[in-house]
Amino acid sequence: MTDATVSLRRNATVAPVRRRIFGSFVEHLGRCVYDGLYEPTHPTANEDGFRMDVVELVRELGSSTIRYPGGNFVSGYRWEDGVGPRENRPRRLDLAWHSLETNEVGVDEFARWCALTGSELMMAVNLGTRGVDAALDLLEYTNHPSDTYLSDLRAKNGSPEPYDIRMWCLGNEMDGPWQVGHMSAHDYGKLAGRTASAMKMVDPDLELVVCGSSGSAMPTFGDWERIVLEHSYESVDFISCHAYYQERGGDLGSFLASSLDMEYFIATVVSTADHVKHKLRSDKTVNLSFDEWNIWYLDEHRESGEIKEGWPYAPRLLEDVYSVADAVVLGNLLITLLKNSDRVTSASLAQLVNVIAPIMTEPGGDVWRQTTFYPFATTSRLAQGVVLRPEIDSPTYTTKVHGEAALVDSVATFDASDGTGAVFLVNRDTEQARTVRIDVSELGATSIREALTLADDDVYAKNTLQDQNRVTLHPNETASVSEGFVTVTLPPVSWTAVAFA
Numbered sequence: 001m002t003d004a005t006v007s008l009r010r011n012a013t014v015a016p017v018r019r020r021i022f023g024s025f026v027e028h029l030g031r032c033v034y035d036g037l038y039e040p041t042h043p044t045a046n047e048d049g050f051r052m053d054v055v056e057l058v059r060e061l062g063s064s065t066i067r068y069p070g071g072n073f074v075s076g077y078r079w080e081d082g083v084g085p086r087e088n089r090p091r092r093l094d095l096a097w098h099s100l101e102t103n104e105v106g107v108d109e110f111a112r113w114c115a116l117t118g119s120e121l122m123m124a125v126n127l128g129t130r131g132v133d134a135a136l137d138l139l140e141y142t143n144h145p146s147d148t149y150l151s152d153l154r155a156k157n158g159s160p161e162p163y164d165i166r167m168w169c170l171g172n173e174m175d176g177p178w179q180v181g182h183m184s185a186h187d188y189g190k191l192a193g194r195t196a197s198a199m200k201m202v203d204p205d206l207e208l209v210v211c212g213s214s215g216s217a218m219p220t221f222g223d224w225e226r227i228v229l230e231h232s233y234e235s236v237d238f239i240s241c242h243a244y245y246q247e248r249g250g251d252l253g254s255f256l257a258s259s260l261d262m263e264y265f266i267a268t269v270v271s272t273a274d275h276v277k278h279k280l281r282s283d284k285t286v287n288l289s290f291d292e293w294n295i296w297y298l299d300e301h302r303e304s305g306e307i308k309e310g311w312p313y314a315p316r317l318l319e320d321v322y323s324v325a326d327a328v329v330l331g332n333l334l335i336t337l338l339k340n341s342d343r344v345t346s347a348s349l350a351q352l353v354n355v356i357a358p359i360m361t362e363p364g365g366d367v368w369r370q371t372t373f374y375p376f377a378t379t380s381r382l383a384q385g386v387v388l389r390p391e392i393d394s395p396t397y398t399t400k401v402h403g404e405a406a407l408v409d410s411v412a413t414f415d416a417s418d419g420t421g422a423v424f425l426v427n428r429d430t431e432q433a434r435t436v437r438i439d440v441s442e443l444g445a446t447s448i449r450e451a452l453t454l455a456d457d458d459v460y461a462k463n464t465l466q467d468q469n470r471v472t473l474h475p476n477e478t479a480s481v482s483e484g485f486v487t488v489t490l491p492p493v494s495w496t497a498v499a500f501a
């Protein structure tokens with residue numbers, strides 16, 4: 001019996017699969033950098049102090065662009081502190097996370113780390129305590145080939161070749177009262193516009209991201225985007241979106257439908273950006289950089305008081321341990337980003353290691369995959385060619401937070417060059433398995449390459465240091481293809497990928 005149908009039409013193309021959708025985020029926060037990707041005394045550490053076991057898992061995760069060094073951290077950061085001989089680097093107070101910043105890792109080390117992981121560095125500049133001058137200096141240091149003070153300094157510090165960083169974030173969440181240097185939309189829009197214009201005088205091809213709202217629940221949401229873009233539209237290329245989700249009050253049904261909020265968020269920011277475009281009679285389109293998205297049990301962190309008095313080095317902050325349900329929601333959010341990749345052309349899972357992360361480490365010890373690692377890594381690996389918008393016919397259920405939601409959600413990708421494709425699906429039903437019939441007749445699919453499902457009898461099962469492989473992917477033996485239709489059964493609260501040829 002079929003519960004839902006998905007039709008894939010060859011010409012229902014959303015956009016090419018953009019690798020930048022699979023970006024991630026590394027912030028100087030808690031144990032993300034220090035005691036995470038950097039641990040010089042670890043047995044696998046390289047000459048820079050980076051753990052190579054972490055590098056290997058980052059490669060397996062398949063993250064593309066990596067946003068750095070914050071986040072809230074960047075709004076008080078002096079990039080110059082992190083270059084030159086390590087023994088001369090100053091120790092500073094990090095106001096964002098009430099921690100000690102030793103500056104052992106700076107832009108040069110991080111650029112080398114990105115090269116090790118095969119990822120693209122996306123740099124954020126400090127528009128909280130600093131401005132145009134510091135942004136231009138950092139740009140000259142990282143991107144100018146040679147024969148200037150700062151490019152020669154980079155060479156002296158061991159990197160004669162420029163890093164040629166293409167994407168730059170103009171500050172971080174400047175709408176948030178928690179942000180160091182928090183500003184009004186008008187003040188920030190003017191500063192971002194001036195910074196962007198100056199950076200483009202150095203290199204007109206830079207891709208610049210202006211800060212949108214830190215969340216769709218902010219009281220200034222909508223107006224913030226409009227005002228900021230009115231001041232900066234012609235000099236920027238992206239506007240950022242940030243969204244975090246969590247299960248609240250035991251309402252699993254609403255949590256599983258979190259992607260509906262992401263859809264609403266994207267639609268609102270697209271309309272606002274296009275409103276400004278038309279108001280300014282501009283030819284150019286500003287796209288969305290969804291450069292922070294994830295599951296984050298923020299309410300629990302607020303209550304736990306984990307940010308303590310004092311200024312600790314690499315404290316354990318925001319170390320969420322993710323469940324099967326969390327991984328299903330994350331897989332669904334990634335489906336949503338792909339569905340909207342005509343306008344969301346870059347995204348960053350926040351974050352990468354230890355801090356609300358798919359990868360966890362123990363100092364001196366192991367590295368392991370959280371549940372959320374699996375849908376991300378598998379989607380990044382299998383999504384090739386173009387994104388196809390499926391027509392989905394699914395039963396629905398009623399959620400307290402998002403109204404009516406489909407029980408089955410899905411997106412597909414197809415690579416016409418070799419006739420391979422993949423369908424990514426979630427079943428939000430908490431009780432029943434759902435069988436889905438997928439019309440692949442226009443894609444000429446005749447065989448299943450692989451079918452993988454993440455599910456568990458206990459939707460709150462997690463991977464931990466003691467039990468690192470409690471939750472993994474399992475082959476879905478129900479997947480079959482016949483006469484132009486793929487059929488697959490999705491267990492309750494599950495995420496599935498079916499790759500066909």
Ligand code: AHR
Nearest residue numbers: 027071072073172173350
């Ligand atoms: O990712 C954690 C924090 O969430 C970031 O520092 C900030 O930008 C956001 O509020």
